[in-house]
């Protein structure tokens with residue numbers, strides 16, 4: 388189904404403004420997406436009508452807030468097709484979800500000499516927690532190499548797997564290049580070797596259908612703010628038997644069954660991992676973002692984003708001095724590039740002056756940039772509310788900028 | 795040679811002519827960067843890199859006829875443009891004048907709005923380092 392993009396744009400108040408005297412073109416969606424009116428309204432409504440602490444109050448507001456809060460969990464279960472609602476844990480975001488696994492699964496199952504595998508494409512938040520863990524435990528971090536197109540070398544990955552491999556933690560879609568990793572095959576091989584798999588779904592979850600049962604991943608982490616939802620809210624999906632086998636993350640209220648000074652027993656999953664008063668408002672508002680996505684249909688969103696990416700890639704490739712970075716066969720929504728003779732910071736600043744928001748720099752993937760022998764890129768990333776006209780604006784500006792050094 | 799404030803006033807006038815259009819202002823700053831005097835390759839050292847800038851900035855100095863000569867470079871063109879403005883104001887000036895100067899042109903042309911907060915921090919780091927050099931020369935010349 389073809390989406391009515393103009394109608395969709397109407398739902399996003401932020402898009403209708405001028406930046407530096409020009410209509411805003413927002414192409415920094417891989418960093419965070421904008422929020423539709425329904426999500427913003429849900430935040431206001433919560434504080435105006437329903438605010439109260441959840442899971443413990445004996446009054447009507449508390450009951451209402453708890454119900455809405457748990458409704459989001461049910462929606463997320465459907466969104467990633469988890470088997471059970473209890474397998475959905477609320478966190479602050481992808482970063483916290485990954486750190487949670489490192490702190491709990493890592494504490495229990497990673498020992499001296501054990502191996503963890505990540506890839507060259509990882510975001511820092513899927514590198515640093517494992518480095519910290521490996522240092523603490525005397526474990527070994529191994530890295531899957533990539534080719535010049537920005538694709539994982541699968542044969543090299545299989546060679547890295549040993550009987551000591553306890554965990555493979557890889558990004559589903561690269562935020563810097565847009566590469567879609569062959570995660571199904573990675574999961575199968577890892578499981579054969581006896582390792583568990585965590586997928587960093589920060590970028591994939593917004594673009595295409597994720598089915599954690601079909602993928603058979605053990606953990607899946609993502610952030611609400613990249614799927615039209617609020618910041619400060621994210622998800623960790625984990626298989627029940629794993630979540631039950633690992634220790635709690637933080638200690639405090641909510642996560643306990645009974646506390647005495649001698650011994651504390653822990654609550655059942657998912658609450659075992661949700662200590663303290665959670666981010667109630669943002670969780671509740673995220674439900675509206677999911678409804679927004681579901682009503683449009685992920686396959687329709689993807690079709691539109693693919694059309695934009697293809698149009699942008701083809702059009703910008705005609706510009707003298709345009710150098711695409713990351714040319715994987717399987718890609719989504721991200722166009723990373725350099726302009727010959729120019730620093731990405733300068734390009735980003737000139738685009739900003741023209742009202743076009745992109746991201747420049749290393750995109751929290753410094754090891755990837757080192758592998759590609761570059762300092763950073765300019766990254767345009769597309770979302771459901773972007774239009775062909777906006778890409779024309781990007782093209783016009785880039786052509787003008789590139790001309791400065793490519794006559 | 796004109797004094798620091800005369801040069802600042804010239805710069806303010808030049809930017810006034812550009813008007814409010816951010817795009818042309820940025821292009822103008824980049825053009826200024828292209829005219830920067832070539833930086834000596836043997837001074838492109840780790841020690842000469844200014845900390846606190848997002849872009850790489852190298853800064854070195856010489857002391858001639860009781861004045862400080864600044865030479866600088868950057869890996870980004872816009873930063874080069876900003877450097878060229880600072881050099882135009884400070885290079886060839888006496889340490890005392892540099893130390894006691896008030897760089898009002900930066901606020902006056904609304905540089906913070908033009909280059910954003912990260913680059914403004916970098917610019918502040920550059921100015922601080924230039925004043926530090928001036929202070930060092932002042933101390934040295936007084937000791938003589």
Ligand SMILES: Cc1ncc(COP(=O)(O)O)c(C=O)c1O
Pocket residue numbers: 417418479480481482483510512513558560561562587589590610
């Ligand atoms: C691939 C990837 N992983 C992890 C993260 C971290 O997400 P968050 O900052 O929401 O925790 C991001 C966000 O930029 C990302 O793109």
